[in-house]
Amino acid sequence: MEFIDYYRVLGLHKSATEKDIKSAYRKLARKFHPDLNPNDNEAEKKFKQINEANEVLSDPEKRKKYDEYGKDWQHAEEFEKAKAERHTSRGPNQYTYSTGQKGDFSDFFESMFGGARFGRQQQVKFRGQDFNAELKLNLTDVLKTHKRTLTINGKNIRITIPAGIDNGQTIKIKNYGGEGLNGGPKGDLFITFSLVNNTSFKREGANLYKTIEIPLTKAILGGEILIDTLYGKVKLNVKPETQNGAQIKLKGKGFPKYKQEKLFGDLFITYKIKIPTKLTKEQQNLFKKLEETNLN
Incomplete structure (x- = not known):
């Protein structure tokens, strides 16, 4: 059983702030979420590692213990015995990953933190994926503001194209991206305009x-x-x-x-x-x- 560098799992340094940890976790957890990587065992394994790292580093008590005894995890329980006697024992809690599974902890985590006994309820909501699309138009098409229907991922979307829009300009259509996970908000749709100059100007x-x-x-x-x-x-x-x-x-x-x-x-x-x-x-x-x- 080897020591697990939770900071490395999240791509962080030991000096990372709570905000850094939260941001890194959300980004990686969404990337490797099983719903977005069906039938991918490696992604599922990575997802569990990310959740475990977040479980430790986002909890001030666990992080403190990890930072203090991580390299000496074999003796962590001995070091903590004296402290434990001075604290009221906690009742059992249940930790739930955003996949809905329980008990998916490494041996290292089980040894150092006693498995799910010290866990806490967590159901992370993930914002949906942003969609990107390119719309090709003639320059004369944007002389006037007009409406146009686009088909994005099989869905028809009615948008307003303002007059005078520039080549390469991107506009955002809020909540027209992918569905969120675990009840999270939808992503956004970003449309980039590619204008063909069909004039002599x-x-x-x-x-x-x-x-x-x-x-x-x-x-x-x-x-x-x-x-x-x-x-x-x-x-x-x-x-x-x-x-x-x-x-x-x-x-x-x-x-x-x-x-x-x-x-x-x-x-x-x-x-x-x-x-x-x-x-x-x-x-x-x-x-x-x-x-x-x-x-x-």
């Missing part, structure tokens, strides 16, 4: 960006052009002598702001001047005349 947050070509003559002389936005066509007045790379802002023509009803980002248009090619002789002569005027 570049999106950064709520702002949109686009580069459009304009003829050289339009850049020099100015005039009107017609461009597309996500909300229809818009006329722009190009100023005379517009430079290549000049940028203008169309306020409120960008993307909806997430969860900010009726608020939108801006659309930024960058002008790229198109240099004419395949000029006729007449056109070339006109440019030569301009050059002769020392036009810079």
Whole structure:
């Protein structure tokens, strides 16, 4: 019969606090719970070890005795005899694992703590497993808030998708995860959005960006052009002598702001001047005349 390092079983150091012990126990007990690992003998064995470690380390008296005599477990009862005479003996209690079984203690535990006699009632409630799902949408699908029905693990779930949601953003749907164990609460559903940009615009947050070509003559002389936005066509007045790379802002023509009803980002248009090619002789002569005027 060997000494069992209960701290190691829970992945803790001897300096662990009550909170550390509780957190480690819940995490590991849920991971190896028989209900989540059916017909897995190793998981069941690990689950019993975790429960036993928690039984000792979460009880101040047991932990104190373990820390003091653990390595000398063979003589622990002798060391405790004198103390026991000074204390009122306890009546028998029954310890119940969350599997509902009794008496699943190691020989080490039986020897040091007298088995279930020193146990206490315990029925741990475990929160259900969280579910994760990915939802692929086009960018134009999230221009407006709308509802959509998803099928998760065979169940239909009606969710509201807010306008302006971002690519990679995750939302939580509370209590739509797995069922809890031992009467514990349900887990949550986490939906991550994968947006495909099916537009000619570049999106950064709520702002949109686009580069459009304009003829050289339009850049020099100015005039009107017609461009597309996500909300229809818009006329722009190009100023005379517009430079290549000049940028203008169309306020409120960008993307909806997430969860900010009726608020939108801006659309930024960058002008790229198109240099004419395949000029006729007449056109070339006109440019030569301009050059002769020392036009810079």
